[in-house]
Amino acid sequence: MIRCIAIDDEQLVRDLLEDNIRQLPFLQLIGTYKNALEAYEVLQQEQVDLIFLDIQMPRLNGLQFLQSLQRPPLVILVTAYEQYALEGFNLHVVDYLLKPFSFERFVKACNRANELFRLQHGQPDVQDFFVNVEYTQVKIVVADIEYIEGLKDYIKIHLSSSPQPILTRMTIKAIEEKLPSAAFIRTHKSFLVAVRKITTVKRDLVCIGIKEIPVSEFYKENVTRIINRPEY
Structure with a gap:
């Protein structure tokens, strides 16, 4: 189970992410937050494996927030601005969702995160x-x-x-x-x-x-x- 949070300053986007996350059985939503500062506290108190992270937010943008984390979890960027893609991938994000995105595109990004998570945490023995x-x-x-x-x-x-x-x-x-x-x-x-x-x-x-x-x-x-x- 991948424990995740969503950070976006738009309520409609937070609602959409929450709904999408709840449809995937390998994701567990811990909470949604309207800015990066709100998320700092939960990262200190909870195990978080994946962040859905907006870039353009007031006070502290998503990329600044990501760079400030000593041990960042897996990150899927969620933004309306395509020009940040290269910088995002230089920060080793899992994927880059360009708003507005379809559910199919969301699932593709989450499947990629799931594969990375499974590799990081080892695979259960399966008898071929x-x-x-x-x-x-x-x-x-x-x-x-x-x-x-x-x-x-x-x-x-x-x-x-x-x-x-x-x-x-x-x-x-x-x-x-x-x-x-x-x-x-x-x-x-x-x-x-x-x-x-x-x-x-x-x-x-x-x-x-x-x-x-x-x-x-x-x-x-x-x-x-x-x-x-x-x-x-």
Whole structure:
């Protein structure tokens, strides 16, 4: 779980950031603040892993605030001024959201922060495994799986590292038993999806980038539970 705060002098932007943050299950909002000075106190009292930080603010702007921190957490800049991008990246920020930004762009920035956070804090041990593909044993790296599609007695394993899925003789129930239950959800009787790969959730779909995976009525509760749960 990534503990985060948002700092912006515009109430509408703070409200938008709060709403967006609450939709991502790997983020926990600690608070929102209208200026950097208000945020100093919470940084001294709370563990903060990520800051959504505006640049143009009265008294102390976002870049000055960031430079003043001895051990800054991960930072995503949120600003209407494109000219600060280079300076921001020189300060090793995670990403740069240019107002007005879409929810999809927000999710992309947060996914990048999530990957960096996981690298910084180490990865849990996950048991990779082999599957039979045309008389050859092919290793499946669990962290590489995006989603799995069931086709009666066969499954297609869709991977981030390959444009072509792996086709192997196995039921979706059997593959589900091999995978960590907290990391994968059934969205449909024929689809098993890696939670951390999901970028957007729609009414009857979850998306991994531009890839759309159906959500059936029977499994909608799984998706709702993932969105609302405080942590994986």
